[in-house]
Amino acid sequence: MNWVILVIMLVLVAYIFWQRHLIYVFREAGRFNSFYAKNLRALADQEKIEVQRAKLCLQTVGYDIDKVASGDLTFKKPTQQEMDDIMKEHYALQSKSKQIDARLEVELEEYDGGREFDNYGG
Numbered sequence: 224m225n226w227v228i229l230v231i232m233l234v235l236v237a238y239i240f241w242q243r244h245l246i247y248v249f250r251e252a253g254r255f256n257s258f259y260a261k262n263l264r265a266l267a268d269q270e271k272i273e274v275q276r277a278k279l280c281l282q283t284v285g286y287d288i289d290k291v292a293s294g295d296l297t298f299k300k301p302t303q304q305e306m307d308d309i310m311k312e313h314y315a316l317q318s319k320s321k322q323i324d325a326r327l328e329v330e331l332e333e334y335d336g337g338r339e340f341d342n343y344g345g
Contacts, residue, residue, distance in 0.1 A: 258334040265327050
């Protein structure tokens, strides 16, 4: 009878450790999903910036994206004032892009940081 109780107790202890392992796995999955969502938002922002920069590139050579999309390929040389405005907007977009990259680096450090000191294993 004592052997049966001992076996049941060992099974219960093993079950407790298994549940602890599963809690750790689910917590890590939640961390990954959070990081992945932030990463996707940042990449979507980067894509919007790239589209705006492509429009600016077309404007620097004298074309308008809306006219080009409709089939009108008329060329209009931009004035110096327009070029200065385009460059200001380009530098603003470049700065915004660097901020997004820095934010992604911080998120990556927060996600990857401290893994070597994890005491749960996995």
